[in-house]
Amino acid sequence: MKTINLLNKCDLNVLNNYKVILNTDYIFIPIKNEDKIVVKKGDKVLKGTLVYGDIDKLYSSISGIVLDVINLNNYKYLIIKNDFKELTNNTRARDLNSMSKDDFLSYLNNNNFKNIINNNIDNLYINAIDNDPYIYNKYMYLKNNIKDIAILCKYLKKNFNIENIKIAIKNSYHELLGEYKVDLKYVRVPDIYPVGNNDILSKYLISSSNDYIIELKDIIDVLYEVIKNKKEHEKYITINGNNVKNPSVISVKKYSYLNNILSNYTLLDNEYDIILNNSLCGLVVNPKNIIVTDDIDGVIINKKCKYKTSKCSKCGLCVNVCPMKINPLIKNKKCIKCGLCNFVCPSKINIVDEVQR
Ligand code: SF4
Numbered sequence: 608m609k610t611i612n613l614l615n616k617c618d619l620n621v622l623n624n625y626k627v628i629l630n631t632d633y634i635f636i637p638i639k640n641e642d643k644i645v646v647k648k649g650d651k652v653l654k655g656t657l658v659y660g661d662i663d664k665l666y667s668s669i670s671g672i673v674l675d676v677i678n679l680n681n682y683k684y685l686i687i688k689n690d691f692k693e694l695t696n697n698t699r700a701r702d703l704n705s706m707s708k709d710d711f712l713s714y715l716n717n718n719n720f721k722n723i724i725n726n727n728i729d730n731l732y733i734n735a736i737d738n739d740p741y742i743y744n745k746y747m748y749l750k751n752n753i754k755d756i757a758i759l760c761k762y763l764k765k766n767f768n769i770e771n772i773k774i775a776i777k778n779s780y781h782e783l784l785g786e787y788k789v790d791l792k793y794v795r796v797p798d799i800y801p802v803g804n805n806d807i808l809s810k811y812l813i814s815s816s817n818d819y820i821i822e823l824k825d826i827i828d829v830l831y832e833v834i835k836n837k838k839e840h841e842k843y844i845t846i847n848g849n850n851v852k853n854p855s856v857i858s859v860k861k862y863s864y865l866n867n868i869l870s871n872y873t874l875l876d877n878e879y880d881i882i883l884n885n886s887l888c889g890l891v892v893n894p895k896n897i898i899v900t901d902d903i904d905g906v907i908i909n910k911k912c913k914y915k916t917s918k919c920s921k922c923g924l925c926v927n928v929c930p931m932k933i934n935p936l937i938k939n940k941k942c943i944k945c946g947l948c949n950f951v952c953p954s955k956i957n958i959v960d961e962v963q964r
């Protein structure tokens with residue numbers, strides 16, 4: 608397996624700069640089928656009201672008034688205007704100390720997690736490694752919620768057949784998390800990319816069929832579904848890149864308008880690209896077309912690169928670097944879109960866009 612070291616200098620700027628930006632005037636809920644909208648224009652909704660009821664169920668992340676459905680870049684969105692009252696149906700948090708295992712399972716909707724914890728488990732690893740060298744959402748989530756996560760892990764160990772629960776972090780995270788250890792166990796892996804991908808991480812961690820990896824997101828789901836007993840209305844995204852003066856991890860309302868969020872940032876150069884989710888091969892987008900949904904983890908704002916591409920010289924570097932051991936020049940379902948082939952290509956060919964996307 609090949610990986611490369613992509614350590615960068617932005618780390619501390621971002622990690623010391625966590626912000627909460629929840630003051631969105633409107634939210635835009637993505638709609639695939641208008642017939643499945645379960646509210647109507649003019650309705651007052653509470654935070655947590657079901658507004659779209661298809662296979663995916665979508666809930667309002669604010670309280671306010673339902674406006675219209677609009678088209679934005681060929682996608683439909685239901686707009687809700689914020690009343691800034693944060694009104695919600697009060698639900699009580701549940702006490703894990705007095706919760707039976709059966710009750711715990713009945714509250715849990717995350718089927719992936721449900722299937723895994725019913726096994727006999729030697730090691731349950733929680734993947735808390737951000738899968739991009741410039742994105743730090745998992746790090747920040749872990750840091751901000753470490754006590755709740757520790758309490759949950761203790762409960763899981765006591766009530767299910769789990770020998771060990773360990774949080775998988777990068778070496779550099781370990782240094783930074785020193786004071787937040789509580790009574791959790793950590794396993795450290797080398798600071799290389801793309802070790803945050805579960806397929807790659809499993810090569811470092813999994814040694815028997817009784818070892819499992821879950822995502823930190825699974826643990827967050829359990830915290831909300833079982834203990835907090837409410838929907839998750841905010842999400843973490845990282846705003847980073849060499850054109851951002853004040854990079855940070857932020858907590859924002861789900862379904863906020865990205866362009867408004869970016870108005871909180873000072874940009875250094877007038878010519879730049881805005882790249883979604885992956886610094887090596889993410890899509891370059893116009894923020895006026897982007898709503899912060901569950902799929903958006905990071906926004907990389909880089910000074911515009913002015914380089915020319917040339918013809919493939921058949922050097923083979925992209926093949927050598929691929930962690931999935933596939934030929935990047937032939938479309939393959941195994942591609943994890945890590946972008947390492949783009950990164951090493953001396954001809955500056957965007958192999959992911961041209962072949963794998
Ligand atoms: S082909 Fe896919 S998995 Fe392989 S290096 Fe390129 S992006 Fe990564």
Ligand code: SF4
Binds near residue numbers: 924925
């Ligand atoms: S790294 Fe670039 S130039 Fe080399 S073989 Fe791959 S695509 Fe061609």
